[in-house]
Amino acid sequence: MSRLELVKRTRTDEIRSLLRTERFPHIWCPGCGIGVALKCYAEAILKSDIPVEKHIIVSGIGCSGRAAGYMRLDGYHVTHGRPIPFAVGLKTARPDLEVTVFSGDGDLLTIGGNHFIHAVRRNDDINVIMINNFTYGMTGGQYSATTPNGARTLTSPYGFIEGTFNVPYMVAALGANFVARWTPLHDRELTRAIQEMFKIDGFAFIEVVSPCLIFGEMNNIPPLEMLKHFRKRCVIDHDADLSKVGLSTDPDQPIVLGNFVRRDRPSYQTRYRELMEKIRGGGGGRG
Amino acid sequence: MSQGLLKPGVYFMRGNHACVEGALIAGCRFFAGYPITPSNEVSALMSRRLPQVGGYFIQMEDEIGSIMAVLGAANGGVKAMTATSGPGFSLMMESIGLAAMTETPAVIVDVQRGGPSTGLPTLVGQGDLMQAKWGSHGDYEVVAYLPNSPQEMFDLTIKAFNTAWAYRIPVIVLADQVVGQMIEKVVVPPHEEIEIVERKRPEVPPDMFKPFDSKYLVPPMAVAGEGYRIHVTGLTHDDRGYPTTSHEVSQKLVSRLVRKVRENEKLIGEWEEHQTDDAELVVVAFGITSRSAMRAVREAKREGLKVGLFRPKTAWPFPHWALRKHVERGADILVVEINMGQMVRVVKEHFANLVKIHSMTWAPGTVPPPETILAKIKEVYPR
Numbered sequence A: 001m002s003r004l005e006l007v008k009r010t011r012t013d014e015i016r017s018l019l020r021t022e023r024f025p026h027i028w029c030p031g032c033g034i035g036v037a038l039k040c041y042a043e044a045i046l047k048s049d050i051p052v053e054k055h056i057i058v059s060g061i062g063c064s065g066r067a068a069g070y071m072r073l074d075g076y077h078v079t080h081g082r083p084i085p086f087a088v089g090l091k092t093a094r095p096d097l098e099v100t101v102f103s104g105d106g107d108l109l110t111i112g113g114n115h116f117i118h119a120v121r122r123n124d125d126i127n128v129i130m131i132n133n134f135t136y137g138m139t140g141g142q143y144s145a146t147t148p149n150g151a152r153t154l155t156s157p158y159g160f161i162e163g164t165f166n167v168p169y170m171v172a173a174l175g176a177n178f179v180a181r182w183t184p185l186h187d188r189e190l191t192r193a194i195q196e197m198f199k200i201d202g203f204a205f206i207e208v209v210s211p212c213l214i215f216g217e218m219n220n221i222p223p224l225e226m227l228k229h230f231r232k233r234c235v236i237d238h239d240a241d242l243s244k245v246g247l248s249t250d251p252d253q254p255i256v257l258g259n260f261v262r263r264d265r266p267s268y269q270t271r272y273r274e275l276m277e278k279i280r281g282g283g284g285g286r287g
Numbered sequence B: 001m002s003q004g005l006l007k008p009g010v011y012f013m014r015g016n017h018a019c020v021e022g023a024l025i026a027g028c029r030f031f032a033g034y035p036i037t038p039s040n041e042v043s044a045l046m047s048r049r050l051p052q053v054g055g056y057f058i059q060m061e062d063e064i065g066s067i068m069a070v071l072g073a074a075n076g077g078v079k080a081m082t083a084t085s086g087p088g089f090s091l092m093m094e095s096i097g098l099a100a101m102t103e104t105p106a107v108i109v110d111v112q113r114g115g116p117s118t119g120l121p122t123l124v125g126q127g128d129l130m131q132a133k134w135g136s137h138g139d140y141e142v143v144a145y146l147p148n149s150p151q152e153m154f155d156l157t158i159k160a161f162n163t164a165w166a167y168r169i170p171v172i173v174l175a176d177q178v179v180g181q182m183i184e185k186v187v188v189p190p191h192e193e194i195e196i197v198e199r200k201r202p203e204v205p206p207d208m209f210k211p212f213d214s215k216y217l218v219p220p221m222a223v224a225g226e227g228y229r230i231h232v233t234g235l236t237h238d239d240r241g242y243p244t245t246s247h248e249v250s251q252k253l254v255s256r257l258v259r260k261v262r263e264n265e266k267l268i269g270e271w272e273e274h275q276t277d278d279a280e281l282v283v284v285a286f287g288i289t290s291r292s293a294m295r296a297v298r299e300a301k302r303e304g305l306k307v308g309l310f311r312p313k314t315a316w317p318f319p320h321w322a323l324r325k326h327v328e329r330g331a332d333i334l335v336v337e338i339n340m341g342q343m344v345r346v347v348k349e350h351f352a353n354l355v356k357i358h359s360m361t362w363a364p365g366t367v368p369p370p371e372t373i374l375a376k377i378k379e380v381y382p383r
Helices: A003-017 A034-047 A064-070 A083-093 A105-111 A113-122 A167-174 A187-198 A213-218 A223-233 A268-283 B015-026 B040-052 B063-075 B086-102 B129-134 B150-167 B177-181 B247-262 B287-302 B320-329 B343-351 B370-380
Strands: A055-059 A074-077 A098-104 A127-132 A178-182 A204-209 A234-236 A255-262 B009-014 B030-033 B056-059 B080-084 B106-114 B120-124 B143-145 B170-176 B183-188 B231-233 B271-274 B281-284 B307-312 B314-316 B332-336 B357-360
Touching: A003 A034, A034 A064, A034 A098, A034 A127, A034 A187, A055 A064, A055 A083, A064 A074, A064 A098, A064 B231, A074 A083, A083 A098, A083 A105, A083 A113, A083 A268, A083 B030, A083 B056, A083 B063, A098 A105, A105 A113, A105 A127, A113 A167, A113 B063, A127 A187, A167 A178, A167 A204, A167 A255, A178 A187, A187 A204, A187 A255, A213 A223, A223 A234, A268 B040, A268 B056, B009 B015, B009 B150, B015 B040, B015 B080, B015 B106, B015 B150, B015 B170, B015 B177, B015 B183, B030 B040, B030 B063, B040 B056, B040 B080, B040 B177, B063 B080, B063 B086, B063 B106, B080 B086, B086 B106, B086 B129, B086 B170, B106 B150, B106 B177, B120 B177, B129 B143, B129 B170, B129 B314, B143 B150, B150 B170, B150 B177, B150 B183, B170 B177, B170 B287, B177 B287, B271 B320, B281 B287, B281 B320, B281 B343, B281 B370, B287 B307, B287 B332, B287 B370, B307 B320, B320 B332, B320 B343, B332 B343, B332 B370, B343 B357, B357 B370
Parallel strands: A055 A074, A055 A098, A074 B231, A098 A127, A127 A204, A178 A204, A234 A255, B030 B056, B030 B080, B080 B106, B106 B170, B143 B170, B281 B307, B281 B332, B332 B357
Antiparallel strands: A178 A255, B009 B183, B106 B120, B143 B314, B271 B307
C-alpha cells in the first residue's frame, strides 16, 4: 500500500467514524447530491478545531432531512419546516455547541420560510446547509419555492408558473454573515465553505445546488446528463452580482457559484450575552 | 424586583407574574414566546427577569417557533417554557406531539381565553381542556394542571417543571384569563423547602447507552454535547433512536409513551375537596370557576343542602379515583365549566349510569356568578 493510499484509507475511516454506517444503505437515490454534501460536512467537522461532541446537527423533514439520522453526532430530526427555531433554541441555551441545520429547500424555504427570514434578521449564530434540489423529492416531486419557472413537477404537470426564490440574493439582502453556493461537484470548495461557517458568529448559509433524480425524471434529464449539465453550466464568481444569480432550467444560463458574502455583524446570542453581563454586573444581583 | 430568585415572603402578585417567579425557582432558564393576550404578562416579566438570573429570553416569529426553540433548549439540558393562549396553543400542537414522541420535557402555559378562533382575547374561557389532551395527532399522554389562583400559578408551575422533567413529557399549565391576570396574595416558601426535580442522567458509557431504552418506563436523558451522540427523531424509533417501521417497535413505543402517565396517574393526579363527606350533590369545577362554585356550595349548605365541591387540580390525568368515592356513596354530580361541556364528558366516561350527572355550560366570556351556580344546584339537587 502506498503512502497516499494509506492516507486516503485513514481519512475514509475517520469519515466513517462520523457516520451511522449500521443504518446503511441510506434512503438517497444513486446520483443524488445529498450524500456528497453530507460527506463534505463530515470532512469539515474533522478539520475543525471544535471537538466532535460539540457539533450538533438538526434536520427537518424530507430527503435532506434524513441527514441528521446518518451522522454519528447528537442529531435532532424534528418537525417539517422547524429545524431552524429548534436550532436557535439549542444554540441560545447552549452557546458552547456548534449547531448546524442540514435540510432541504421545501423544509427551510417553503414551509419554514418565516423562521428562516427571522433567524437571518436576528443573525442567530447557527450554520445552515440547504440542499436545493428544486423539489419535494420524498413525496414524489411536488414544486417548492425554489422550483425554476417552467419546470415540470408532480404538481406542476404543465410547467411551474409561481415564481422562484433567488436564494443567495435573498439571504444576502436579509443580512446573513456568510452566504455561499456550491454543488456536490465542487466538494473541496464546499468543504472549505463549511469550515468557514464554523468560524462565523452569526447566521452562515450555504445553498448546495444538487442533482435530483426525481426532478430530472420529470424534466426528461437522465441522471448522468444532469451531472454533465451541472459541469457545463457552473461558473465560479465570488463577486457576482447576486441579483443575477437566480436559477433557471435554461441550459444556456450559468449556475453561478462562490463564497458571496462575508460579514461580521454580531449575532443575537453574542449581543444577548453582552446585555446579560451588563444587567447582572450593573445590578449587583446574585441568582 | 430583586435581581436573583424571588425571596421567600408574602407578596401581592398577578397570576402571570407568579407563574414566572415559580418557573425561575423551578430552574427555568430559557423562555421563548410570541405576543398574545391574555398571557403577555408572562413574556414581559420573563424578558426582564431571565437575564437577571443568567437565563435566556427570546421572542420568536410565531408560536411554532416558540415551542420549537423551547424543545431545542430542553434538548440542550436547559429547563425551558413558553406561554400562550388559544390561537397560539393551536399553533403549538404539532410540536407538542414532537415533544411527546422525542420525550423532551417542556412546560407550556396556556392562559385560556374565550373561543373558538380569535374569540374573546381579553375574556375568560376554559375551552382548551380537550385540546390540551388530544390536540396533536396520534396517541400520547400529557399532564395538565388547573391553577385557580395566583398562588397556584406559582405552585403548579413549579410542579409542572418537576413532572415534565421526571417523566420526560410536555406538561401544560392550563390557566385562564382571570387566574392569569388577577392580583392576590402569593406566599413564596423558603427555597430549600421547594422540591425541584432534575432529569435522570445516563449511568452507562456512550457505547452502551440507548437513548430510548424500553427497559425503562422513563429512560435516562442524554442532552446535546455530553458525548453520547444520540439520534432523536419524531419518526417511530427503536431503543437506539433509529427510525423503523417495525410493528413490534411501534406498539412498544406508543404503549410506553402513554403508560408513562397512565401508570403514574395516582402519583401525578391532584384534587381538592370541600364539604364533600356527606354531600348528596358534588359540584365539579376547576380553575377560576371553582372559586365561584365554592361560594355557591357554601351558600347552598347555609340553606340546608348537602352539597360539596370537588376541584381537579390536574385535568390530565383526571382524578377519577377520588371522585369515585362519592359516586359509590350515591352522590349525584354537577359539572360547572366555562365551555360547552368538556369535563362533564370525562365524568360521564367514568360514571355514566351510576349516578345522575348534570352539566352547567357557559360561554359568554365571564365567570358564572355564584347565584347562577346556586340556582343550578337547587334545580338539580336530588330529592
